[in-house]
Amino acid sequence: MRRYLVLLLALALVAGLLAACSGGATSGEVKEVVKTVVVTVEVPAGGQGGDQGGATVPQGYGSTLKAVKERGYLICGVNSKLPGFGFLNEQGEYEGFDIDYCRAVAAAIFGDPTKVEFRPLSAKERFTALQTGEIDVLIRNTTWTLTRDTEVGGNFVHTTFYDGQGFIVRKDSGIKTLEDLEGTAICVQTGTTTETNLRDVLDAHGIEAEVVVFDDVEAGWAAYEEGRCDAYTTDKSGLVARRTMLKNPDEHIILDVTVSKEPLGPMVRHGDDQWFDIIQWVVFATFYAEEAGVTSENVDQVRETTNNPRVRSLLGLEGDLGKKLGLDNDWAYNVIKYVGNYEEIYNRNLGPDTPTYIPRGLNSLYTEGGLLYSPPFK
């Protein structure tokens, strides 16, 4: 018996050793990491000395695009748990509104919407991931605020989705206004702006209500459905989308109260204006394509027939807009061709034919009373 024990112990030691050795045995992959990292480090110097030549080019300019191109794919920080915006489908592929914008950026850079690696992030770690360079761009239903624009080291490009916080309650509860929430229990997801907003609003109106926090969205909704909470609060997009999935949607109403502005959009690191411009103009390209009526279906035809100079420069037929961004001239063509214009992206994920239908509201073109307004492409 003792011999077996010795054998067992020896095994344990071997396991330990193996653990130490496996680092060596698979060292080939370790080095790959070194190389990637080195690239990102060395790039600022290259960016500085390289393209622009002017003395005013700040350090870091162009570094992200260069690193992304050398890596061969984009790394996009996303949400993996938000209906309509980001989730895994049955084939293990990501799907959603935010996901499509990641694909759009990849299409703009590489002409290939699949050259993107998605990194699922929790609400709490998303900014660290951006700061430390683990991701190139954060497109994860992140609300644009002054603090986030400054302190957490990122910049927001133009908003892709205008949202606002609202409340859902049961019809028979008689709650109609904010003041009616006095003495109720309100469910909310923790660690989000929604939670702080809720507390601020309650304080500001002197409303005493119990705030029940949940780490998991699903658990929060379940608690609301089971009657543990009188109200659930989150962005209105979430409320509208979820109401259709409650057992009896008609028994619930969304209060006509919007207690916050939630402009959601992509975020990039401080210090690389070229990268900021690229993401920003990819967003604008989707806006303008909708405005000009260019879709993924007709983009080839439009490219051959159009005489509109703005559309011609959007599609790279005239001028060198793409070159100015450091991309190919058909960058916007690729975005539209492979991902689509804003309307297509919206309808695919949040349109009337989807279970997560949200009326467009503020997210309509300025010509239709919304807030989507693209600066001219010239």
Place this chain on the structure above:
Amino acid sequence: MAPQTQRDEYLPPPTERFSLLGVIWKNLLTPWYNFVLTVVSLWLLYAILKPTIRWALHARWEVLPANMRILMTGPYPGEFLWRVWATLWLLGFVVGFSWGVWVRRRERVTWVLVAIPILLAAVSQGTVRLYWLGVLLAALIGWALGRRLRDRKGGLIGVLLWVFYFPAFVLLIRGFGLPEEGPAWKYHIAVQLALYVAALFVGVWAAKASWPGWIWAALAVVGLMGWAGPWSRTLFIGGVVAWLIWNGARRYAHLEGMKRFTISVGLAYIPALIFIFFAYEPLAQTWLSKVNSNYWGGLLLNLLITVFGIMFSFPLGVLFALGRRSSLPVIRLFSILYIEFIRGVPFITILFMAQVMFPILLPPEMSIDRVVRAILGVVMFAAAYMAENVRGGLQAIPKGQYEAAYALGLTATQTMLLIILPQALRNVIPVLVGQFIGLLKDTTLVTIVGLLDILGVAQSVLSNPDWIGTQREVYLFVALLFWVFSYGMSYASRRLEQALGVGQR
């Protein structure tokens, strides 16, 4: 046995015959309070079972087959899914081989193990069914081989198979990272392999001199200090591994010339194979191209973190346990500080530290893979608890064991390795396995830091507009899976205890 038979002789013969009605009457219906309890229990059972069964009949179970793939592997790319299966085939082979070598009696658990792939093949369709049958086939081949080699070094081969299984597992899941921009990685690998081969030959042929050891150490230090730029990590790993190889190779230095030559060539064979493997670029880039850890997920990720968590935290825990009982104040203090600090902090905090703080604390040019960070967090946490469990076992060893060992002339290390630790570890098997099970379940916490483990995938499935509202089905399935794995571990530990005779002597 003797006293028992004696007592049996004095027992009076049974007066009643067994009858179902009699048993029911005696145990369930009389006296009156048993009757009341029976009625209440039946009512409770009815009240609980009726809605449960009604729900189970109407539940949307189709959510599970539809999402089975991502529950198991998360966003792992479909074109490389065969690599995950390959790890299962390998596992089947290794388990089968071990069975053939070590399990000589008929065991019920054998049939359970055989039934698993058959059952899974029966409920699955298409290629997945074939894949499961492949697992069974691999296991049968392994078993046949193991039986043939049973008496011919089968044990050694079995151990080696297990040792090589885990690197192979990681290799298959992760693939090779070949940067697209240049062939520089080849030089890194070439230099490392050259170092290993050099260490091997120097160890075998020039062992009397102790200077080579310093060379490897110096290389490792240069690497660690970062003087060599991009080569630093190569030199560090190369130096450390070369030192290990050199140390191992020195054992053969006393052999005569021809034998030494054979052995060194034989050992150099493996690095050479690796080199050929790496150098064969098309293979690496098409079949085994790298799948970043962002794409590891599902149950695969849980098991990966668990296995590596156990593998690393166990030796570390033993070290800390010994450190805490050490007579050297620095080591003792360090161990106590480490153990008490980690035990004073919740697991989630450590995971957050590992996931969010590590990257900030590290210099910007260094980055650790996020799955590795999670494993580091798990290891750090588990090692502290492991240390206290092992220390409990150490405390239970009577002083006489040490004294007897010293009296036999064993050194302190020998005493610890050969006498004390085997007994101490044997005593704490139930606690250790309890902790391993806890570790398995704790791995689901990584979902909070954004990793898509099985719980993370489950949440993602619930966010799929097509499957919203299927919490019960999905979470029940996840719970069942965890039960199966936990029970499996618990069963294995009981068998291990039996084999080691815990509690019997």
